[in-house]
Every structure is written in structure tokens, then in C-alpha cells.
Amino acid sequence: MKAVLITGASSGIGKALSYQFAAEGHNLVITARRQDELDKIKQDIESRYSVKVIVKVSDLAVDGAADRLYEKLRAFDIEAMINNAGFGDFAMPWEMDLAKAQTMVDLNVRALTTLPLHYARDYSDSEATLLNVSSIGGYTQFDVAVTYWVTKFYVASFTEGLAQSLADQSKSMRAKVLAPGPTESEFVTHSSEKGAIDGDDLFPESAFITAEQLAQYAYQLFESDQVVGIINGENHLELKEPIYPYAQVPH
């Protein structure tokens, strides 16, 4: 069965992406830690659209979990992989909860390296799409939350580099970066936990778009020939060529 994998599908952007891709006729494999939320989303989507939704519960910050999840995906033809699971933290670096920082790197960076590398190994010669969720913070350094933004720099740079390598080697697989700005979800709540700066003080309410609007932008990026989809200051989607500069490696 052809299906789209969506990580972090139990809330916010990942949940909205699940509805958007289902509405466009794609079967889904949805994953996160909260089985009850995933089961509700599965039931609701299958009652609305003629698609199948498979639930796989996984804590992707746990050592080896991304490898184990990928093994379960071998039962499907994964036409697109959307790595969206992630969280932030608005603490100053010297005040940050160390365990939270380590889990953030495990989820935002390590799992987001493991799943795409398995996927590229199996699908580089297929009409497959990898879509990784970075942030506008993956392209702009802010003076709070540097530990979070740098995970998103990694996502952006890694994905653009992968896109470039695939294109240079005439591979069929495509890799894309979605760089959201402030988007309504559970993100601000989790980013404000454990002594971090209250996110409500950082962004005015008017700065936010809905997760559903972002999911529509993500689908436009998915269908486009461009590599980067970045949400600009007017909350519009800008589709772009890779942004990071590349020097040709001498052969």
C-alpha cells in the first residue's frame, strides 16, 4: 500500500498535515507518542475520506526508536516521508534544563537524521518525497532559544544538502524543507516549560497562522518543483531554490 509517513501527527502542524494529505487522497502512516490522539485522528480521517490510516506509536527521542519505526515502514510503499515531530525551548542557554536540551537534540536532530537516511537508501531512485519541518529559526538566528534554533539550522542545512546531492546525481527522489513561522499548536506551551521564557511574551497573537493554513502551504511545497517553503513576515508562503550556499566539491 502506498502511504505518506507523518511524524508528530497527534497535534498541531502534524495533525493538520494528516488531514491535508488525506483530503488529497493519500493513505497515511501517522506516528507520535499519544496513541489515544492518533486513534481519534485515524477514526475521524477514515470517516471523512476514502483513505487508510495506520497508527504507529513511537517515542522518537529514545535510542533506536527511529530505526525500529523504519523497520515497520517496510510493509508500505512510502511515497512521502514528512519529518515534523519536534519541540522547542525558549530558555536562555545558561538556564536551560539539560535533560530537555538533550531530548530535543535526540528528537529534532538524531531521529530526523536516521529516518531520512533509511528513506534515501531505499527510495533515492524512486518518485519519493522527503519533507522535513525546520523553522524560520532555521534561517535566522534569534537571541533567545539558540539551542532550539540550531536544531532547525541542522534540519534546513541537512535537507537542502540532501536535495542538492540528489539533484547532482540525477536521482528521482526529492528533498524539501518547510520553514514555518509562528503557527497555532502546542509548540509555545511546550517551549515555555521547565523555566523557559513564557512564549506568550515573545510573539503577539497576531503573528500566528493556523496549523491548517500551514498544512495547505506544505502541500503547495510538496507539489512544487522548489526545495524550500518559507513563511515570510506577511505570513505568506515563499517557494525558493536552496538558500544555503554550496561550493562544488573538487573531484
Ligand SMILES: NC(=O)c1ccc[n+]([C@@H]2O[C@H](COP(=O)([O-])OP(=O)(O)OC[C@H]3O[C@@H](n4cnc5c(N)ncnc54)[C@H](OP(=O)(O)O)[C@@H]3O)[C@@H](O)[C@H]2O)c1
Ligand atoms: N508552531 C510553531 O510556531 C512552529 C514554528 C516553526 C517550526 N515548528 C516546528 O513544527 C513541528 C511541529 O510542531 P507543532 O508546532 O505542531 O507543535 P506540537 O503541537 O507540540 O506538535 C509536536 C508533535 O511532535 C510529537 N512529539 C513530541 N515529542 C515526541 C517524541 N519524543 N517522539 C515522537 N513524537 C513526539 C508530538 O506528539 P506526542 O506528544 O503525542 O508524542 C506532536 O504530535 C516541530 O518540529 C516544530 O519545531 C513549529
